[in-house]
Amino acid sequence: MTQYLQSLAGGMLIGLSAILFLVLNGRIAGISGIVGRLAQGMSILINGAFVVGLMLGPVLYMAIFTRWPAVTITASLPLLAVAGLLVGFGSRLGSGCTSGHGVLGLARLSPRSLAAVLTFLATGIITVTLMRGSL
Amino acid sequence: MKSPYVQALASIACGTLFGFGLALSGMLDPTRVQGFLDVFGAWDPSLMFVLGGAVIVAMTGMLIVKTMARPVLAEKFHLPTKTGIDRSLILGSAIFGIGWGLGGLCPGPAVAALPMGYGATLLFVVTMLIGMVIHDRFVARKIA
Numbered sequence: 001m002t003q004y005l006q007s008l009a010g011g012m013l014i015g016l017s018a019i020l021f022l023v024l025n026g027r028i029a030g031i032s033g034i035v036g037r038l039a040q041g042m043s044i045l046i047n048g049a050f051v052v053g054l055m056l057g058p059v060l061y062m063a064i065f066t067r068w069p070a071v072t073i074t075a076s077l078p079l080l081a082v083a084g085l086l087v088g089f090g091s092r093l094g095s096g097c098t099s100g101h102g103v104l105g106l107a108r109l110s111p112r113s114l115a116a117v118l119t120f121l122a123t124g125i126i127t128v129t130l131m132r133g134s135l
Numbered sequence: 136m137k138s139p140y141v142q143a144l145a146s147i148a149c150g151t152l153f154g155f156g157l158a159l160s161g162m163l164d165p166t167r168v169q170g171f172l173d174v175f176g177a178w179d180p181s182l183m184f185v186l187g188g189a190v191i192v193a194m195t196g197m198l199i200v201k202t203m204a205r206p207v208l209a210e211k212f213h214l215p216t217k218t219g220i221d222r223s224l225i226l227g228s229a230i231f232g233i234g235w236g237l238g239g240l241c242p243g244p245a246v247a248a249l250p251m252g253y254g255a256t257l258l259f260v261v262t263m264l265i266g267m268v269i270h271d272r273f274v275a276r277k278i279a
Binding site for chain 1: 139140142143144145146147148149150151152153154155156157158159160161162163164165166167169172173174175176177180181182184185186187188189190191192193194196197199200203205206207208209210211212213214215217218219220223224225226227228229230231232233234235236237238239240241242243245246247248249250251253255256258259260261262263264265266267268269270271274275
Protein backbone atom coordinates (compact mmCIF):
# COMPACT_ATOMS: atom_id res chain seq x y z
CA MET A 1 0.00 0.00 0.00
CA THR A 2 2.78 2.44 0.99
CA GLN A 3 4.54 1.48 -2.22
CA TYR A 4 1.51 2.42 -4.30
CA LEU A 5 1.20 5.75 -2.49
CA GLN A 6 4.89 6.43 -3.00
CA SER A 7 4.56 5.57 -6.70
CA LEU A 8 1.55 7.87 -6.98
CA ALA A 9 3.36 10.72 -5.19
CA GLY A 10 6.46 10.25 -7.37
CA GLY A 11 4.31 10.22 -10.49
CA MET A 12 2.57 13.43 -9.42
CA LEU A 13 5.94 15.15 -8.95
CA ILE A 14 6.96 14.01 -12.45
CA GLY A 15 3.73 15.50 -13.83
CA LEU A 16 4.32 18.73 -11.90
CA SER A 17 7.87 18.99 -13.23
CA ALA A 18 6.67 18.48 -16.81
CA ILE A 19 4.03 21.20 -16.45
CA LEU A 20 6.44 23.66 -14.80
CA PHE A 21 8.93 23.11 -17.63
CA LEU A 22 6.18 23.89 -20.14
CA VAL A 23 4.82 26.91 -18.21
CA LEU A 24 8.27 28.41 -17.59
CA ASN A 25 10.38 27.46 -20.62
CA GLY A 26 7.64 26.48 -23.06
CA ARG A 27 9.20 23.11 -23.73
CA ILE A 28 8.07 19.49 -23.52
CA ALA A 29 9.90 17.55 -20.80
CA GLY A 30 10.49 14.53 -23.01
CA ILE A 31 13.77 13.00 -21.92
CA SER A 32 14.68 11.32 -25.23
CA GLY A 33 14.09 14.66 -26.98
CA ILE A 34 16.11 16.62 -24.43
CA VAL A 35 19.01 14.15 -24.42
CA GLY A 36 18.87 13.72 -28.22
CA ARG A 37 18.93 17.49 -28.83
CA LEU A 38 21.76 17.83 -26.34
CA ALA A 39 23.71 15.17 -28.29
CA GLN A 40 23.08 17.25 -31.43
CA GLY A 41 24.40 20.36 -29.68
CA MET A 42 21.03 22.13 -29.69
CA SER A 43 19.98 24.51 -26.85
CA ILE A 44 22.87 23.21 -24.77
CA LEU A 45 22.24 25.46 -21.79
CA ILE A 46 18.55 24.64 -21.32
CA ASN A 47 18.77 20.94 -22.21
CA GLY A 48 22.05 20.45 -20.33
CA ALA A 49 20.66 22.11 -17.21
CA PHE A 50 17.63 19.79 -17.28
CA VAL A 51 19.86 16.71 -17.56
CA VAL A 52 22.05 17.93 -14.68
CA GLY A 53 18.90 18.45 -12.60
CA LEU A 54 17.61 15.00 -13.56
CA MET A 55 20.77 13.47 -12.06
CA LEU A 56 20.50 15.69 -8.96
CA GLY A 57 17.03 14.26 -8.26
CA PRO A 58 18.23 10.91 -6.87
CA VAL A 59 21.01 12.76 -5.01
CA LEU A 60 18.33 14.87 -3.31
CA TYR A 61 16.47 11.62 -2.52
CA MET A 62 19.68 10.27 -0.96
CA ALA A 63 20.10 13.48 1.09
CA ILE A 64 16.53 13.26 2.43
CA PHE A 65 16.17 9.51 3.02
CA THR A 66 19.90 8.78 3.64
CA ARG A 67 19.81 5.85 1.18
CA TRP A 68 19.71 5.46 -2.58
CA PRO A 69 16.47 4.33 -4.21
CA ALA A 70 16.39 0.57 -4.86
CA VAL A 71 17.95 -0.55 -8.13
CA THR A 72 18.20 -4.22 -9.10
CA ILE A 73 19.70 -4.90 -12.53
CA THR A 74 19.29 -8.48 -13.69
CA ALA A 75 20.02 -8.07 -17.41
CA SER A 76 23.53 -9.03 -18.61
CA LEU A 77 25.83 -6.32 -19.95
CA PRO A 78 25.57 -7.38 -23.63
CA LEU A 79 21.78 -7.44 -23.30
CA LEU A 80 21.79 -3.96 -21.73
CA ALA A 81 24.01 -2.68 -24.53
CA VAL A 82 21.51 -3.93 -27.13
CA ALA A 83 18.60 -2.56 -25.06
CA GLY A 84 20.26 0.87 -24.97
CA LEU A 85 20.73 0.90 -28.75
CA LEU A 86 17.08 -0.02 -29.32
CA VAL A 87 15.80 2.52 -26.77
CA GLY A 88 17.94 5.32 -28.21
CA PHE A 89 17.16 4.60 -31.85
CA GLY A 90 13.49 3.77 -31.27
CA SER A 91 12.74 6.82 -29.12
CA ARG A 92 14.18 9.17 -31.76
CA LEU A 93 12.41 7.42 -34.66
CA GLY A 94 9.16 7.38 -32.70
CA SER A 95 9.58 11.04 -31.62
CA GLY A 96 9.42 10.28 -27.93
CA CYS A 97 9.57 7.92 -24.99
CA THR A 98 7.79 7.21 -21.72
CA SER A 99 7.99 10.88 -20.64
CA GLY A 100 7.18 12.80 -23.82
CA HIS A 101 4.50 10.48 -25.17
CA GLY A 102 3.55 8.78 -21.90
CA VAL A 103 3.14 11.81 -19.63
CA LEU A 104 2.74 14.96 -21.72
CA GLY A 105 1.35 13.38 -24.87
CA LEU A 106 -1.42 11.63 -22.98
CA ALA A 107 -2.07 14.78 -20.91
CA ARG A 108 -2.43 16.78 -24.14
CA LEU A 109 -4.79 14.08 -25.49
CA SER A 110 -2.54 13.59 -28.52
CA PRO A 111 -3.69 10.65 -30.71
CA ARG A 112 -0.08 10.22 -31.90
CA SER A 113 1.14 9.81 -28.32
CA LEU A 114 -1.68 7.40 -27.44
CA ALA A 115 -0.70 5.27 -30.46
CA ALA A 116 2.97 5.42 -29.39
CA VAL A 117 2.21 4.46 -25.76
CA LEU A 118 -0.02 1.53 -26.76
CA THR A 119 2.68 0.35 -29.18
CA PHE A 120 5.61 0.46 -26.76
CA LEU A 121 3.54 -1.04 -23.95
CA ALA A 122 2.57 -3.90 -26.29
CA THR A 123 6.10 -4.67 -27.48
CA GLY A 124 7.47 -4.18 -23.94
CA ILE A 125 4.92 -6.64 -22.54
CA ILE A 126 5.63 -9.16 -25.35
CA THR A 127 9.40 -8.85 -24.77
CA VAL A 128 9.22 -9.40 -21.00
CA THR A 129 6.67 -12.22 -21.41
CA LEU A 130 8.95 -14.07 -23.85
CA MET A 131 12.09 -13.36 -21.81
CA ARG A 132 10.59 -14.60 -18.54
CA GLY A 133 8.51 -17.33 -20.18
CA SER A 134 5.44 -16.00 -18.36
CA LEU A 135 2.88 -17.58 -20.69
CA MET B 136 13.97 37.51 -24.73
CA LYS B 137 14.39 36.68 -21.07
CA SER B 138 17.84 35.71 -19.83
CA PRO B 139 18.89 32.23 -20.94
CA TYR B 140 20.46 31.77 -17.52
CA VAL B 141 17.09 32.19 -15.83
CA GLN B 142 15.70 29.57 -18.24
CA ALA B 143 18.61 27.28 -17.37
CA LEU B 144 17.85 27.76 -13.68
CA ALA B 145 14.23 26.80 -14.33
CA SER B 146 15.49 23.76 -16.29
CA ILE B 147 17.72 22.55 -13.50
CA ALA B 148 14.87 22.95 -10.97
CA CYS B 149 12.40 21.07 -13.20
CA GLY B 150 14.99 18.37 -13.92
CA THR B 151 15.66 17.90 -10.21
CA LEU B 152 11.95 17.60 -9.46
CA PHE B 153 11.61 15.08 -12.31
CA GLY B 154 14.57 13.00 -11.09
CA PHE B 155 13.36 13.10 -7.49
CA GLY B 156 9.91 11.99 -8.64
CA LEU B 157 11.47 9.08 -10.54
CA ALA B 158 13.49 8.08 -7.45
CA LEU B 159 10.44 8.27 -5.18
CA SER B 160 8.19 6.40 -7.60
CA GLY B 161 10.31 3.27 -7.99
CA MET B 162 10.85 3.83 -11.73
CA LEU B 163 14.64 3.76 -11.26
CA ASP B 164 14.50 0.03 -10.57
CA PRO B 165 14.67 -1.93 -13.87
CA THR B 166 13.40 -5.09 -12.19
CA ARG B 167 10.22 -3.30 -11.11
CA VAL B 168 9.73 -1.82 -14.57
CA GLN B 169 10.02 -5.33 -16.03
CA GLY B 170 7.64 -6.52 -13.31
CA PHE B 171 5.14 -3.92 -14.51
CA LEU B 172 5.47 -5.21 -18.09
CA ASP B 173 5.14 -8.83 -16.91
CA VAL B 174 1.32 -8.73 -16.98
CA PHE B 175 1.01 -12.48 -17.59
CA GLY B 176 3.48 -13.41 -14.83
CA ALA B 177 4.37 -11.79 -11.50
CA TRP B 178 2.71 -8.48 -12.36
CA ASP B 179 3.73 -5.42 -10.31
CA PRO B 180 0.98 -2.83 -10.89
CA SER B 181 2.68 -0.02 -8.93
CA LEU B 182 4.06 1.75 -11.98
CA MET B 183 0.51 2.29 -13.20
CA PHE B 184 0.21 4.69 -10.27
CA VAL B 185 3.32 6.56 -11.48
CA LEU B 186 1.90 7.10 -14.94
CA GLY B 187 -1.59 7.78 -13.58
CA GLY B 188 -0.35 10.37 -11.07
CA ALA B 189 1.86 12.06 -13.66
CA VAL B 190 -0.85 12.23 -16.33
CA ILE B 191 -3.53 13.54 -13.93
CA VAL B 192 -1.28 16.37 -12.71
CA ALA B 193 -0.07 17.17 -16.23
CA MET B 194 -3.62 17.13 -17.59
CA THR B 195 -4.76 19.57 -14.89
CA GLY B 196 -1.73 21.75 -15.60
CA MET B 197 -2.54 21.78 -19.32
CA LEU B 198 -5.72 23.72 -18.46
CA ILE B 199 -3.46 26.54 -17.19
CA VAL B 200 -1.05 26.25 -20.13
CA LYS B 201 -3.95 26.64 -22.58
CA THR B 202 -4.83 30.05 -21.12
CA MET B 203 -1.26 31.34 -21.58
CA ALA B 204 -0.25 33.27 -24.69
CA ARG B 205 3.42 32.50 -24.09
CA PRO B 206 5.59 30.78 -21.47
CA VAL B 207 6.78 32.80 -18.46
CA LEU B 208 10.47 32.75 -19.40
CA ALA B 209 10.48 32.19 -23.17
CA GLU B 210 9.14 33.77 -26.35
CA LYS B 211 6.91 30.90 -27.40
CA PHE B 212 5.80 27.36 -26.74
CA HIS B 213 7.78 24.62 -28.51
CA LEU B 214 5.07 22.02 -29.07
CA PRO B 215 5.14 18.99 -31.37
CA THR B 216 3.73 19.89 -34.78
CA LYS B 217 3.21 16.43 -36.29
CA THR B 218 -0.34 15.13 -36.04
CA GLY B 219 -0.61 12.02 -38.22
CA ILE B 220 0.05 8.51 -36.97
CA ASP B 221 2.76 7.40 -39.40
CA ARG B 222 5.04 4.43 -39.88
CA SER B 223 8.04 6.06 -38.12
CA LEU B 224 5.96 6.66 -34.99
CA ILE B 225 4.75 3.07 -34.76
CA LEU B 226 8.00 1.41 -35.83
CA GLY B 227 10.09 3.63 -33.54
CA SER B 228 7.78 3.05 -30.58
CA ALA B 229 7.78 -0.70 -31.23
CA ILE B 230 11.60 -0.78 -31.24
CA PHE B 231 11.69 1.41 -28.13
CA GLY B 232 9.32 -0.98 -26.32
CA ILE B 233 11.50 -4.01 -27.10
CA GLY B 234 14.56 -2.23 -25.68
CA TRP B 235 12.56 -1.04 -22.67
CA GLY B 236 11.45 -4.59 -21.93
CA LEU B 237 14.92 -6.12 -22.43
CA GLY B 238 16.67 -3.76 -20.02
CA GLY B 239 13.86 -2.37 -17.87
CA LEU B 240 15.29 1.08 -18.55
CA CYS B 241 14.02 4.08 -20.50
CA PRO B 242 15.90 7.37 -21.05
CA GLY B 243 14.75 9.31 -17.95
CA PRO B 244 15.49 6.69 -15.28
CA ALA B 245 18.72 5.61 -17.01
CA VAL B 246 20.15 9.15 -16.98
CA ALA B 247 18.79 9.93 -13.50
CA ALA B 248 20.41 6.79 -12.03
CA LEU B 249 23.90 7.68 -13.32
CA PRO B 250 25.10 9.30 -10.05
CA MET B 251 24.39 6.02 -8.25
CA GLY B 252 27.45 4.67 -10.02
CA TYR B 253 26.28 1.45 -11.68
CA GLY B 254 28.50 0.50 -14.63
CA ALA B 255 25.56 -1.33 -16.22
CA THR B 256 23.48 1.87 -16.28
CA LEU B 257 26.38 3.83 -17.75
CA LEU B 258 26.80 1.23 -20.51
CA PHE B 259 23.08 1.49 -21.29
CA VAL B 260 23.24 5.30 -21.49
CA VAL B 261 26.30 5.17 -23.78
CA THR B 262 24.68 2.73 -26.24
CA MET B 263 21.41 4.71 -25.99
CA LEU B 264 23.29 7.84 -27.10
CA ILE B 265 24.86 5.83 -29.94
CA GLY B 266 21.38 4.68 -30.98
CA MET B 267 20.13 8.27 -30.95
CA VAL B 268 23.06 9.54 -32.97
CA ILE B 269 22.70 6.70 -35.51
CA HIS B 270 19.09 7.74 -36.00
CA ASP B 271 19.76 11.48 -36.15
CA ARG B 272 22.74 11.16 -38.49
CA PHE B 273 21.59 8.46 -40.87
CA VAL B 274 17.83 8.12 -40.66
CA ALA B 275 16.26 11.47 -39.80
CA ARG B 276 15.89 13.87 -42.71
CA LYS B 277 15.93 16.81 -40.36
CA ILE B 278 14.77 17.06 -36.79
CA ALA B 279 13.81 20.55 -35.70
